Amino acid sequence: MRYDYIVVGAGSAGAVVAARLSENPDVHVLLLEAGGKGRHPNIQIPAAFAKQFTTGHDWNYRTEPEPHLFGREIYHPRGRMLGGCSGQNAMIYIRGNRSDYDAWADGGAKGWSYDEVLPYFTKAEANSRGGDRFHGADGPLHVEDPxxxxxxxxxxxxxxxxxxxxxxxxxxxxxxxxxxxYQVTQHRGRRWTTNDGYLMPARKRPNLTVWTGATVHRIQIDNGRAVGIVVEKDGRIRSVRADSEVVVSAGAFATPQLLMLSGIGPADHLREHGVDVLVDNANVGGHLMDHxxxxxxxxxxxxxxxxxxxxxxxxxxxxxxxxxxxxxxxxxxxxxxxxxxxxxxxxxxxxxxxxxxxxxxxxxxxxxxxxxxxxxVGSQSTGRVRLRSADPTDKAAVVFNYxxxxxxxxxxxxxxxxxxxxxxxxxxxxxxxxxxxxxxxxxxxxxxxxxxxxxVAHTYHPSCTARIGSESDGVVDSELRVHGVSGLRVADASVFPRIPHGNTHAPAVMVGEKAADLIKETR
Ligand SMILES: Cc1cc2nc3c(=O)[nH]c(=O)nc-3n(C[C@H](O)[C@H](O)[C@H](O)COP(=O)(O)OP(=O)(O)OC[C@H]3O[C@@H](n4cnc5c(N)ncnc54)[C@H](O)[C@@H]3O)c2cc1C
Structure with missing residues (x-):
C-alpha cells in the first residue's frame, strides 16, 4: 500500500493534520502512533490524569541534571496514545496572548499573526457558550465551562x-x-481529546489508515526528498512510502530526535552518534522552552x-x-x-x-x-534536545536550563x-x-x-525545538517545510517560534489546523 501523506504522531496537532487531510477522498493518509488507543478510565475521567504518570500511557521523560536546580533531574510526562498529550493534560483551554502571535509574525513567521491564526482557533472550537468574534461553536474540539x-x-x-x-x-x-x-477541553464532564474530536469521526473514511503501537524510527530521505518512513510495529521493522509528504508531529522532544536520527541537525552532534549528516542545522533541538x-x-x-x-x-x-x-x-x-x-x-x-x-x-x-x-508564562530561559544515542528506542536527552x-x-x-x-x-x-x-x-x-x-516543577509545555525561522535561526519555514529537505514538514508544538504566554494544547491544535490548510494549498 502506498500513501500520499504519512503523519508521524497522533497528538494534539498530528491527529488534526491527519483528520483534515483525509477530508479529501482522493488522498490516502497514514497516521502512525507509537502509543495505544487512549481509552483507559484514567484518560477519560478528568480528575485522574496524574494517575497516568509513569504508566504505559506516558513516555516518562526525565531531564538531564538541571544546572540551575541543584542538578535535579526533572520528570516530564508526555502522552503516549491516540490524542497524545491531549489525552493526558489538565484540559485548561488557553490560547496565549494576542502579542505572542504578532511577535511570531514580526519575527518572520509570515501568516502567523494573531489575526491570521484566530480563524484556526475558532475553526477548531466548539465552545459551549456559543460562537462570537473570538470563539467557534461548531468545531471538533469541545471547550466547556467546568x-x-x-x-x-x-x-x-x-x-x-x-x-x-x-x-x-x-x-x-x-x-x-x-x-x-478556566474553560476546559471536556464534553459533558468527560475529557475531550483530539482523538475524540478529530480522529473518531474521520476513521470511517476508507482513505485514512491509523496504526497504533507503531514507533517511527526515522524518515527516509532520497536525494533531498522525504519519501517515507521506517517504522517498528508488532516487532517488525518496515518501510512505508509517502508519495507527497511526510509530516512529523511527534511533539517537542521526539520531533527533533526523529529529525536528527534522519540526518537533519547539528552536524558535529550527529557525527558523534554515527548518523550521516544530510542537513547541517544547529537549530534542530535548540531553543527549547517551557513554563x-x-x-x-x-x-x-x-x-x-x-x-x-x-x-x-x-x-x-x-x-x-x-x-x-x-x-x-x-x-x-x-x-x-x-x-x-x-x-x-x-x-x-x-x-x-x-x-x-x-x-x-x-x-x-x-x-x-x-x-x-x-x-x-513569560519565561526566557532556553534549553535543548539532543540524541542520547543513535538508537531510536532510546529517549532523547533533554535539558531546559530553567x-x-x-x-x-x-x-x-x-x-x-x-x-x-x-x-x-x-x-x-x-x-x-x-x-x-x-x-x-x-x-x-x-x-x-x-x-x-x-x-520547582513545570507546566508540561515543552515547545520550540523545530521552530519556524530562517535557515540560520529556525528549522522550518513559515509553511512548516523543513529547511534543506523537500516533502517534509513539522506540525506540532516544536514549531512555535517562541512559547506563547499560556498553556500549549490549543496553540498545538491551531498549528495542526493551519498545517493541514498549508499542505492542501500546495497539492
Ligand atoms: C501532564 C500534562 C498536563 C498538561 N496540561 C495542559 C493544559 O491543561 N492545557 C494545555 O493547553 N496544555 C497542557 N499540556 C500541554 C499540551 O497538552 C501539549 O503542549 C500539547 O498536547 C502538545 O501537542 P503536540 O502535538 O506538540 O504533541 P503531543 O500531543 O505530545 O503528540 C505527539 C504524539 O507523537 C507520538 N510519538 C512520539 N514519538 C513517536 C514516534 N517515534 N513514532 C510514532 N509516534 C510518536 C506520541 O506518542 C504522541 O501521541 C499538558 C501536558 C501534559 C503532559
Whole structure:
C-alpha cells in the first residue's frame, strides 16, 4: 500500500493534520502512533490524569541534571496514545496572548499573526457558550465551562480579585489579564481529546489508515526528498512510502530526535552518534522552552476538596450523571497578571486546585489542602534536545536550563509572594490553615529562591525545538517545510517560534489546523 501523506504522531496537532487531510477522498493518509488507543478510565475521567504518570500511557521523560536546580533531574510526562498529550493534560483551554502571535509574525513567521491564526482557533472550537468574534461553536474540539466547579475554586478566584487582579470571564477573548475559572477541553464532564474530536469521526473514511503501537524510527530521505518512513510495529521493522509528504508531529522532544536520527541537525552532534549528516542545522533541538511552575500549598478547613474525589459517592455521581469531583481538571481556577510593571503580555499565570498538588501529584497529604501554582508564562530561559544515542528506542536527552535567566527567578519569587497574599485575602483567608509549601520558615526572597530551585516543577509545555525561522535561526519555514529537505514538514508544538504566554494544547491544535490548510494549498 502506498500513501500520499504519512503523519508521524497522533497528538494534539498530528491527529488534526491527519483528520483534515483525509477530508479529501482522493488522498490516502497514514497516521502512525507509537502509543495505544487512549481509552483507559484514567484518560477519560478528568480528575485522574496524574494517575497516568509513569504508566504505559506516558513516555516518562526525565531531564538531564538541571544546572540551575541543584542538578535535579526533572520528570516530564508526555502522552503516549491516540490524542497524545491531549489525552493526558489538565484540559485548561488557553490560547496565549494576542502579542505572542504578532511577535511570531514580526519575527518572520509570515501568516502567523494573531489575526491570521484566530480563524484556526475558532475553526477548531466548539465552545459551549456559543460562537462570537473570538470563539467557534461548531468545531471538533469541545471547550466547556467546568461541569461541577468546586466552591473552593470560586473562593480562590474571589481572593485573587481581592488582591487587585480584575475578574475575567474569558481569558481567550479581548483581554487575557484577570482571574477566573478556566474553560476546559471536556464534553459533558468527560475529557475531550483530539482523538475524540478529530480522529473518531474521520476513521470511517476508507482513505485514512491509523496504526497504533507503531514507533517511527526515522524518515527516509532520497536525494533531498522525504519519501517515507521506517517504522517498528508488532516487532517488525518496515518501510512505508509517502508519495507527497511526510509530516512529523511527534511533539517537542521526539520531533527533533526523529529529525536528527534522519540526518537533519547539528552536524558535529550527529557525527558523534554515527548518523550521516544530510542537513547541517544547529537549530534542530535548540531553543527549547517551557513554563516552570512552583506549587504553593496550604491546608484548608473548606469542605469538598479533591481529597474526597475517590469516595464511592463521587464515583457514582460521575458514572451516572458525569458530575462531581471526578469531573475536575484539578487546575480549575487561575489568573494572568504581571509580576512587574509593563504593558506586554502578562508574565505569570496562577493555576489553582481545590486539592493538594505537589510533586506532579505523586505525593499526598493527610489533611484537606489547596494549591496555587505559579506558572512563569513569560519565561526566557532556553534549553535543548539532543540524541542520547543513535538508537531510536532510546529517549532523547533533554535539558531546559530553567532559571538560567535571573529575571525568571525574580518573577517566580514575586509570584510565590503574590500567591501567599491571595491565601491571606478574604474570603479565602477564613478557610486557610497551615502553609505546607514553601512553609512558614521560608521567609526571605533568598530563602524562597533556594526553595524554588529545590522543588520547582513545570507546566508540561515543552515547545520550540523545530521552530519556524530562517535557515540560520529556525528549522522550518513559515509553511512548516523543513529547511534543506523537500516533502517534509513539522506540525506540532516544536514549531512555535517562541512559547506563547499560556498553556500549549490549543496553540498545538491551531498549528495542526493551519498545517493541514498549508499542505492542501500546495497539492
Ligand atoms: C501532564 C500534562 C498536563 C498538561 N496540561 C495542559 C493544559 O491543561 N492545557 C494545555 O493547553 N496544555 C497542557 N499540556 C500541554 C499540551 O497538552 C501539549 O503542549 C500539547 O498536547 C502538545 O501537542 P503536540 O502535538 O506538540 O504533541 P503531543 O500531543 O505530545 O503528540 C505527539 C504524539 O507523537 C507520538 N510519538 C512520539 N514519538 C513517536 C514516534 N517515534 N513514532 C510514532 N509516534 C510518536 C506520541 O506518542 C504522541 O501521541 C499538558 C501536558 C501534559 C503532559
Amino acid at each position: 461541569r461541577s466547579p468546586n466552591e473552593l475554586s470560586r473562593t480562590i478566584v474571589d481572593a485573587m480579585t481581592a488582591t487587585g487582579i480584575p475578574l475575567n470571564d474569558d481569558f481567550n477573548g479581548a483581554e487575557q489579564v484577570g482571574a477566573g475559572l 516552570p511552575m512552583y506549587m504553593v500549598n496550604h491546608e484548608t478547613s473548606a469542605e469538598g476538596t479533591l481529597a474526597g474525589a475517590e469516595k464511592p459517592l463521587q464515583l457514582a455521581n460521575y458514572l451516572v450523571r458525569r458530575r462531581g469531583l471526578l469531573t475536575s481538571n484539578i487546575g480549575e481556577a487561575g489568573a494572568f497578571f504581571h509580576t512587574r510593571s509593563g504593558d506586554g503580555a502578562p508574565d505569570m499565570q496562577f493555576i489553582a486546585a481545590p486539592g493538594y498538588f505537589w510533586n506532579n501529584g505523586f505525593d499526598s497529604h493527610d489533611n484537606p489542602a489547596f494549591a496555587i501554582g505559579c506558572s512563569l 532559571f538560567a535567566d535571573p529575571a525568571d527567578m525574580e518573577a517566580m519569587v514575586t509570584a510565590v509572594e503574590r500567591a501567599r497574599e491571595v491565601a491571606a485575602s478574604e474570603p479565602l483567608a477564613a478557610l486557610v490553615g497551615k502553609e505546607l509549601h514553601p512553609g512558614p520558615v521560608v521567609g526571605t526572597r533568598t530563602d524562597l529562591e533556594t526553595e524554588i530551585r529545590r522543588n
